[in-house]
Each structure stands twice: as structure tokens, then as C-alpha cells.
Amino acid sequence: VTERVLVLGADGAGMSAAHQALRVAARTGRRLEVVVLERSGHTSYSACGLPYWLAGDVASGDALVARTAAEHRERGIDLRLGAEAVGIDLDRRRVSVRYVDGAAGDEPFDQLVVATGSRAAVPPWALAADGRPVPGVRALRTLDDGAAWLATLEGAAGRQPRTGVVAGGGYIGLETAEAFLRRGLDTTLVTRGEVMGSLDPDMGARVRQELVKAGVTVLHGSEVDGVDVGAGGAVAAVLAGAHRIPADVVALGLGAVPNSGIAAEAGLAVGSFGGLLPDARQQVADGVWAAGDCCESTERHGGRRVYVPLGTHANKQGRVAGENLAGGDVRFAGVLGTAITGFAAGGVHVEIGRTGPTLAQAAEVAADLVSLVTESSTSAGYMPQSSPIAVKVLADRRSRRLIGMQIVGGPGSGKRIDTAAAAIWGGMTVDDVAAMDLSYAPPFSPVFDPVQIACRRTADLLDGDSAGR
Numbered sequence: 001v002t003e004r005v006l007v008l009g010a011d012g013a014g015m016s017a018a019h020q021a022l023r024v025a026a027r028t029g030r031r032l033e034v035v036v037l038e039r040s041g042h043t044s045y046s047a048c049g050l051p052y053w054l055a056g057d058v059a060s061g062d063a064l065v066a067r068t069a070a071e072h073r074e075r076g077i078d079l080r081l082g083a084e085a086v087g088i089d090l091d092r093r094r095v096s097v098r099y100v101d102g103a104a105g106d107e108p109f110d111q112l113v114v115a116t117g118s119r120a121a122v123p124p125w126a127l128a129a130d131g132r133p134v135p136g137v138r139a140l141r142t143l144d145d146g147a148a149w150l151a152t153l154e155g156a157a158g159r160q161p162r163t164g165v166v167a168g169g170g171y172i173g174l175e176t177a178e179a180f181l182r183r184g185l186d187t188t189l190v191t192r193g194e195v196m197g198s199l200d201p202d203m204g205a206r207v208r209q210e211l212v213k214a215g216v217t218v219l220h221g222s223e224v225d226g227v228d229v230g231a232g233g234a235v236a237a238v239l240a241g242a243h244r245i246p247a248d249v250v251a252l253g254l255g256a257v258p259n260s261g262i263a264a265e266a267g268l269a270v271g272s273f274g275g276l277l278p279d280a281r282q283q284v285a286d287g288v289w290a291a292g293d294c295c296e297s298t299e300r301h302g303g304r305r306v307y308v309p310l311g312t313h314a315n316k317q318g319r320v321a322g323e324n325l326a327g328g329d330v331r332f333a334g335v336l337g338t339a340i341t342g343f344a345a346g347g348v349h350v351e352i353g354r355t356g357p358t359l360a361q362a363a364e365v366a367a368d369l370v371s372l373v374t375e376s377s378t379s380a381g382y383m384p385q386s387s388p389i390a391v392k393v394l395a396d397r398r399s400r401r402l403i404g405m406q407i408v409g410g411p412g413s414g415k416r417i418d419t420a421a422a423a424i425w426g427g428m429t430v431d432d433v434a435a436m437d438l439s440y441a442p443p444f445s446p447v448f449d450p451v452q453i454a455c456r457r458t459a460d461l462l463d464g465d466s467a468g469r
């Protein structure tokens with residue numbers, strides 16, 4: 001018999017699941033028919049590359065497409081674009097579909113993968129009276145958003161934007177601010193707390209200082225609460241408390257919201273972040289799987305539910321779902337919250353890496369923590385490329401285990417976070433990290449890698465503490 005697998009959503013999570021299911025089925029001789037429904041006209045593109053497309057690093061939107069619809073179909077997937085799932089009936093095992101041409105249909109399934117992803121948060125102030133976004137105000141979420149932004153920035157609307165406001169100081173806000181600045185816009189970033197709220201505020205402040213050096217006006221501790229609209233109906237200014245900031249364009253970088261609506265209406269549970277709650281095999285009900293941005297994840301250590309909508313997890317979770325639905329037995333190993341971003345414009349180049357909880361997050365579950373910021377350099381001090389790097393270590397006082405790390409520094413800083421992620425993944429202590437065999441040559445690192453220096457200093461601090469007790 002041939003089993004019918006229906007996948008909802010044709011981006012990272014959905015297509016990873018579809019391909020892995022077919023691979024495993026080919027290996028085990030199982031017969032699967034895989035149908036993927038995608039409501040947009042696009043599949044398998046890198047949303048992560050959108051800011052770099054706007055900035056001018058990427059030649060075209062097509063370059064961001066990892067695999068075309070034709071390539072998916074050649075590999076045996078029945079991919080249907082312009083097909084929106086509008087209802088799931090788990091008992092009858094059918095999904096109702098609305099096609100872009102207005103037609104409606106009903107698709108049966110033996111197994112279902114929900115990979116409907118997320119959408120950008122859009123606050124009420126961004127909407128005009130007709131419920132549509134105020135012209136000039138837009139998120140950067142999809143390939144269509146990217147194309148629309150590019151047209152706007154290139155003056156397609158008959159006016160060349162000169163001033164841009166970015167609402168939100170997270171990584172998408174930061175990357176969009178870079179694109180604006182590199183396009184010559186007078187750029188203001190407005191953010192509720194400190195810049196990069198996924199870092200401790202002292203580390204976020206270091207990022208803010210770099211943005212200011214590059215020429216970005218940063219309003220931190222401020223929230224956009226309205227816009228002024230000009231004579232033509234397009235945005236003219238952003239209102240944030242007492243501030244009125246002239247704005248020809250406004251980018252929304254206010255976070256992601258899981259597209260879990262139709263799954264929740266079908267009776268599948270959602271968590272406190274609004275995401276689906278798969279088990280470690282990415283299963284949410286009998287023969288029903290979920291992966292990617294529509295799901296909450298589980299922290300690797302501690303097991304808390306978190307919402308970390310990142311492509312790196314979407315692809316891995318999709319693969320796990322696809323493998324298991326085809327008869328395999330693998331698990332998603334959890335998240336640490338490892339992430340990297342940067343800002344390079346206006347003569348500034350800052351890289352940011354983070355893994356594990358922030359100090360505030362860790363303090364909720366662990367009583368006895370030590371944290372220390374260590375400043376060093378990215379390469380031997382006598383090399384021309386040597387630049388400052390700050391490494392914040394978070395460790396458990398009793399076990400001396402590394403709990404978290406945050407890095408802010410010049411070129412070559414960001415990816416160093418992966419050393420810390422690997423160490424935390426394996427449960428290593430700060431002493432272990434300080435003693436590890438890491439690489440060294442003057443252009444790349446001081447004799448001791450900055451991550452090791454920071455862990456060594458933290459270990460010293462812990463020794464001093466215990467000596468003093």
C-alpha cells in the first residue's frame with residue numbers, strides 16, 4: 001500500500017521533512033506519496049538572506065532560492081504552490097484547501113506534517129483604517145517583502161526614500177538597519193529595551209555604541225506608538241513617546257508569531273508562546289508531525305519550552321519529522337539558543353554571538369551563578385586585523401559548568417560562539433574549556449583563544465571565591 005503524506009508549508013521545515021521522508025522510504029522500501037501545499041508562490045528560499053539582498057550583497061531574489069519548485073518535483077514531491085490549507089479534520093484525516101484561483105478542494109492524508117512557519121508581528125499602529133499596512137511601513141519576512149523593499153529603496157514609488165526608521169532592536173532590526181545605512185538612508189533604530197534584547201543589557205549596550213559610531217540614531221528604552229501619514233497617504237514620521245522621527249520608510253522588526261491557527265482549531269495543543277508542542281520525535285498527535293517556526297522547542301538543558309524561530313532548527317526538526325514518519329526513530333536534541341548576527345556599515349564592523357540563557361533567564365532556574373566579562377583581542381595584538389572582543393561567561397558556581405556565553409567584537413568574533421555552544425552541549429566546565437586544544441596562529445587568534453581566556457578568568461574568579469570562604 002502507498003501511504004499519503006500531506007505537508008503544510010514548503011519552506012525549510014516542510015521541504016526538509018518531505019525530502020527526508022522520501023529518502024528513508026527509498027532505503028526501507030516503504031511506499032509514500034508526498035504532497036506539499038504552499039499558500040504562497042515560493043518554496044525553499046533563505047529568508048535569512050533577505051537583509052543582505054536589500055543591502056546589495058545578493059544579486060537577485062532568485063539567488064536566495066535553495067531549490068526551485070521544479071527541482072522538488074523532479075525528486076518526486078507533488079508540490080502545489082498557491083494552495084492554502086484552511087482547515088484540518090483529524091478524525092476524517094482530510095485537509096480543506098483553497099487555491100489561489102479561487103477553487104476549493106479537500107485532500108486526504110494518512111500522515112500530516114504541519115510546517116506553516118511564522119509571520120512577522122504587525123502592531124496596530126502600522127495599519128491604516130482599511131486594515132492594511134500604512135504605505136511605506138513593512139516587515140521583512142518573505143521573498144515578496146524583499147522584492148517590495150528593494151523596489152521602495154530604489155525609488156520605484158516615484159520617490160527616493162532618504163530617512164528610514166527600524167522598529168525593533170533584535171537581529172532582524174539590526175540587519176535591516178545595516179541595509180538602510182548602506183543604502184544611504186538617514187537611519188533611526190527604536191527599541192523597547194536595550195539593543196539586542198537576547199543579550200544581557202551590558203552586552204547589548206556595547207552593540208548600541210557601535211551602531212551610534214556608525215551613524216545610526218538609536219532610541220533605546222522607547223517604543224513606537226504611532227505614525228504620521230503624509231498628504232499622499234504614505235508614512236511621513238514615526239511617533240515614539242515624545243519623539244517624532246521623520247521617516248520615508250519604516251521597517252518592522254518586532255518578532256515572529258507562530259502560524260499555528262489552523263492546527264489549534266483542529267484541536268492540537270499550543271503553548272504559552274502560541275506554538276505547537278511536538279515531542280522530541282516532532283510528533284503532535286498520532287500520525288501528525290510538526291516542525292519549524294510554528295512550534296515551540298525544548299531547551300537541551302533544563303527542558304523548558306522556548307520559542308526560538310530560527311532556520312537552523314526548522315531544517316533539523318523537519319528532517320527529524322520526515323525520518324520518523326517514514327518509519328525511522330530519531331530525536332531533535334533540543335536548543336541552547338545559539339545565534340549569530342552582525343552589523344557592518346558606516347565604518348563599523350561588529351559581530352554578535354550568544355548561546356545558553358542570559359543572566360536573567362538563568363537566574364530563574366539556578367540560584368548560584370557567576371558571570372564575568374573579559375576583554376581581549378581577535379588575533380595577536382601585533383597583527384593589523386586585531387580588534388577588540390568582549391566575552392561574557394555565565395557559569396554555575398558549584399559545578400563550574402559553563403551555562404551561557406555572549407560575544408560582541410570585531411571581525412572574527414561571532415563564530416567563536418560555537419566553541420561555547422559545543423562545550424555547553426557536552427556539559428563542560430569552564431576549566432575544561434580553558435584547557436581545550438583550540439587552534440592558534442597570529443592572524444586568527446591570540447595564543448589563548450578569547451573564549452578560553454574568558455573561561456580561565458571565570459575559573460580564577462571561582463577559585464578566589466572558594467579560597468575566600
Ligand SMILES: Cc1cc2nc3c(=O)[nH]c(=O)nc-3n(C[C@H](O)[C@H](O)[C@H](O)COP(=O)(O)OP(=O)(O)OC[C@H]3O[C@@H](n4cnc5c(N)ncnc54)[C@H](O)[C@@H]3O)c2cc1C
Pocket residue numbers: 008009010011012013014037038039040042046047048049050051083084085086115116117118119140141142172259262291292293294309310311312313314
Ligand atoms: C529577515 C530574516 C532573517 C533571518 N535570519 C536568520 C538567520 O540568520 N539564521 C537563522 O537560523 N534563521 C534566520 N531567520 C529565520 C528563518 O528564516 C526561519 O526560522 C525559517 O524560515 C523557518 O522555516 P519554516 O519552514 O519553519 O517556516 P517559514 O519559513 O515561515 O515557512 C512556512 C511556509 O508555510 C506557508 N504556509 C503558512 N500557512 C500555510 C497554510 N495554511 N497553507 C499552506 N501553506 C502555508 C508559508 O507561506 C511559508 O512558505 C530569519 C528570518 C527572517 C525573516
